[in-house]
Amino acid sequence: MLVGAWLQGELFRDGREGDRLERAVREANSPPAAEPLVVVEHLTKRFRQGGREIAALSDVSFEVYPGEIFGVMGLSGAGKSTLIRCINLLERPDEGRVVVAGQEMTRLSGPALMQARRRIGMIFQHFALLSSRTVAGNVAFPLEIAGVSRPVIAARVAELLDLVGLGDRAQAYPSQLSGGQKQRVGIARALASEPVLLLSDEATSALDPETTVSVLQLLKEINQKMGLTILMITHEMQVIRQICHRVAVIDQGRLVEVGPVAQVFSRPSSEVARRLLREQLQEDVPPYILERARKPGQRLLRLGFLGQVAQEPVVAELMRQFPVVVNVLFGRIEELGGVPWGRLVVEISGDPGQVVAACEYLRRRGVEVEEIEGASPPGETPGQGGEEPLREPVASPPGKGGVA
Amino acid sequence: MDLSTLLGTLTNPYLWQQMLQALKETLIMVSVSLVLAELGGLPLGIMLVVTAPGHLRPHPVLHHFLGTLVNVGRSLPFIILMVAIIPLTRLLVGTSIGTWAAVVPLTVAAIPFVARLVETSLLEVDRGVVEAAEAMGASLWQIITRVLLPEALPSLVAGATITAISLVGYSAMAGAIGGGGLGDLAIRYGYQRFQVEVMIVTVVILVILVQVVQVVGDFVARRVDHR
Numbered sequence: 001m002l003v004g005a006w007l008q009g010e011l012f013r014d015g016r017e018g019d020r021l022e023r024a025v026r027e028a029n030s031p032p033a034a035e036p037l038v039v040v041e042h043l044t045k046r047f048r049q050g051g052r053e054i055a056a057l058s059d060v061s062f063e064v065y066p067g068e069i070f071g072v073m074g075l076s077g078a079g080k081s082t083l084i085r086c087i088n089l090l091e092r093p094d095e096g097r098v099v100v101a102g103q104e105m106t107r108l109s110g111p112a113l114m115q116a117r118r119r120i121g122m123i124f125q126h127f128a129l130l131s132s133r134t135v136a137g138n139v140a141f142p143l144e145i146a147g148v149s150r151p152v153i154a155a156r157v158a159e160l161l162d163l164v165g166l167g168d169r170a171q172a173y174p175s176q177l178s179g180g181q182k183q184r185v186g187i188a189r190a191l192a193s194e195p196v197l198l199l200s201d202e203a204t205s206a207l208d209p210e211t212t213v214s215v216l217q218l219l220k221e222i223n224q225k226m227g228l229t230i231l232m233i234t235h236e237m238q239v240i241r242q243i244c245h246r247v248a249v250i251d252q253g254r255l256v257e258v259g260p261v262a263q264v265f266s267r268p269s270s271e272v273a274r275r276l277l278r279e280q281l282q283e284d285v286p287p288y289i290l291e292r293a294r295k296p297g298q299r300l301l302r303l304g305f306l307g308q309v310a311q312e313p314v315v316a317e318l319m320r321q322f323p324v325v326v327n328v329l330f331g332r333i334e335e336l337g338g339v340p341w342g343r344l345v346v347e348i349s350g351d352p353g354q355v356v357a358a359c360e361y362l363r364r365r366g367v368e369v370e371e372i373e374g375a376s377p378p379g380e381t382p383g384q385g386g387e388e389p390l391r392e393p394v395a396s397p398p399g400k401g402g403v404a
Numbered sequence: 405m406d407l408s409t410l411l412g413t414l415t416n417p418y419l420w421q422q423m424l425q426a427l428k429e430t431l432i433m434v435s436v437s438l439v440l441a442e443l444g445g446l447p448l449g450i451m452l453v454v455t456a457p458g459h460l461r462p463h464p465v466l467h468h469f470l471g472t473l474v475n476v477g478r479s480l481p482f483i484i485l486m487v488a489i490i491p492l493t494r495l496l497v498g499t500s501i502g503t504w505a506a507v508v509p510l511t512v513a514a515i516p517f518v519a520r521l522v523e524t525s526l527l528e529v530d531r532g533v534v535e536a537a538e539a540m541g542a543s544l545w546q547i548i549t550r551v552l553l554p555e556a557l558p559s560l561v562a563g564a565t566i567t568a569i570s571l572v573g574y575s576a577m578a579g580a581i582g583g584g585g586l587g588d589l590a591i592r593y594g595y596q597r598f599q600v601e602v603m604i605v606t607v608v609i610l611v612i613l614v615q616v617v618q619v620v621g622d623f624v625a626r627r628v629d630h631r
């Protein structure tokens with residue numbers, strides 16, 4: 001098995017990946033120099049429901065910088081929607097501050113709030129298009145309410161529909177469009193008033209995987225070409241992975257983790273992030289491979305190669321240095337926050353002591369190592385008995401490891 | 405009633421003249437009171453919706469007050485309402501007898517009815533769409549005129565159709581205070597003079613009228629529906 005060759009040939013054709021990684025890490029460690037576009041400080045929101053009080057958000061603080069795509073993820077009911085609705089004050093927070101582009105939203109009300117909202121675009125899970133208006137009419141809506149003149153509206157609408165690739169559907173009604181097309185209309189509408197910030201509440205959750213990819217691609221393009229800052233919430237890991245630069249994780253109304261996507265995904269520090277990640281990986285790895293891990297005497301490892309380490313023939317070197325056999329069962333390459341991320345599922349066999357040493361070696365080289373336990377009956381250690389477990393929840397010691 | 409009497413009645417030009425006049429009166433009563441009732445009922449229905457808890461401008465006191473007003477209006481039997489508001493009718497029309505005088509109680513009775521129908525229609529509008537408009541910085545007035553009403557239009561048209569048909573029925577009762585119309589004709593000839601043929605013909609015309617209103621209403625509702 002020419003793992004090293006595979007890694008070098010397939011995973012890392014581009015020698016510049018290392019630079020990109022370094023940049024990502026630099027950005028991760030030092031906050032961007034620019035002023036934040038969105039400042040959320042000590043945000044708290046409680047709901048009273050049938051005499052009981054639910055803290056939907058508790059003391060949430062974070063910042064979003066101009067030009068970035070910032071993701072917020074969390075399990076269902078974590079408070080994601082409440083959080084994004086507090087940004088444009090669809091929901092008024094009980095405590096804390098929200099500042100968007102220097103303007104303190106939480107102080108505004110009435111016409112001033114209406115004015116401020118016109119600078120923030122928003123897209124929705126269920127599109128929220130007006131069924132009584134055509135595609136063009138929907139995109140024109142925010143301009144109409146802002147009092148823009150008809151000829152200007154017409155020109156701008158045509159331009160926006162071209163941008164989202166729906167130039168030929170201007171006179172169609174939303175009911176005549178597919179989900180992906182509806183969301184494109186939603187995006188065009190959100191961009192109409194030239195916002196400084198785009199909010200996205202689960203914008204792809206109602207779409208099939210392929211459409212999701214194309215809509216995310218569109219958002220990414222808009223972010224890159226127009227420099228538009230995007231704050232998006234989702235419960236889908238792959239959405240974050242595909243387009244976000246930084247991500248915050250919220251759990252039961254609390255912000256438990258925030259950082260560059262590559263960092264949070266490769267070294268999640270919160271239990272929720274780990275859980276979301278594990279679920280995603282579980283979905284990725286074919287079930288028959290996980291099935292193998294159930295068999296006694298099998299040791300399946302999940303290896304993660306993030307950034308620079310991915311450019312080195314680590315597995316090949318491992319097999320040269322240790323008398324163990326590594327059999328690759330599954331491999332996948334993706335991008336994580338602009339950094340290449342290779343993942344392998346391997347079967348490792350050999351003398352137990354050597355296997356442990358080999359794993360140590362991998363970790364030293366900055367590879368994420370996690371044992372797949374399959375569904376071994378409780379109390380039974382996978383593999384040969386009496387050895388220390390290979391699994392280690394939080395991978396490497398701080399300051400060291402894959403991204404260093 | 406034999407065939408020759410029926411034929412005799414049906415070929416009587418005087419009767420048809422009467423019928424035509426009655427139809428005209430019915431149409432006036434129904435259309436004028438429909439328009440006035442929509443004018444009164446729409447704002448009332450809109451206020452009921454936006455003052456509701458959790459809606460655009462929650463106002464429990466006003467909401468409750470309007471709701472009670474509508475319920476009282478709807479629970480009064482039409483015949484009693486008609487008599488009770490005679491002073492108002494005199495004030496507005498100058499007389500309490502005739503087609504135009506009948507428009508007043510018909511309108512007053514239909515306003516709360518329309519208000520409830522409007523309320524139901526507007527509540528059906530997707531909250532997500534209303535919220536999207538809020539997020540875009542739309543004012544309350546803009547949301548009402550550019551979101552709520554257009555989005556509810558098919559349902560509002562269906563409601564107006566129901567109102568029009570109910571008004572056809574009520575207008576027959578208004579005949580009792582000299583409002584005229586088809587219902588009045590049917591009662592005068594058919595019931596009081598035992599000319600059953602006349603009653604049958606009037607009823608047939610009323611049935612056709614209701615059918616036409618329904619078909620036209622359905623057609624318009626479909627035309628404005630893009631959902």
Ligand SMILES: Nc1ncnc2c1ncn2[C@@H]1O[C@H](COP(=O)(O)OP(=O)(O)OP(=O)(O)O)[C@@H](O)[C@H]1O
Nearest residue numbers: 047049054056075076077078079080081082083235
């Ligand atoms: N208007 C409301 N009234 C009462 N409780 C609410 C309201 N909105 C949200 N909540 C509660 O606040 C908590 C957070 O809800 P939120 O909708 O923000 O979660 P979420 O992370 O968006 O979940 P999901 O992924 O399912 O959309 C939940 O417990 C929810 O029941």
Ligand SMILES: [Mg+2]
Nearest residue numbers: 080081082202
């Ligand atoms: Mg939500």
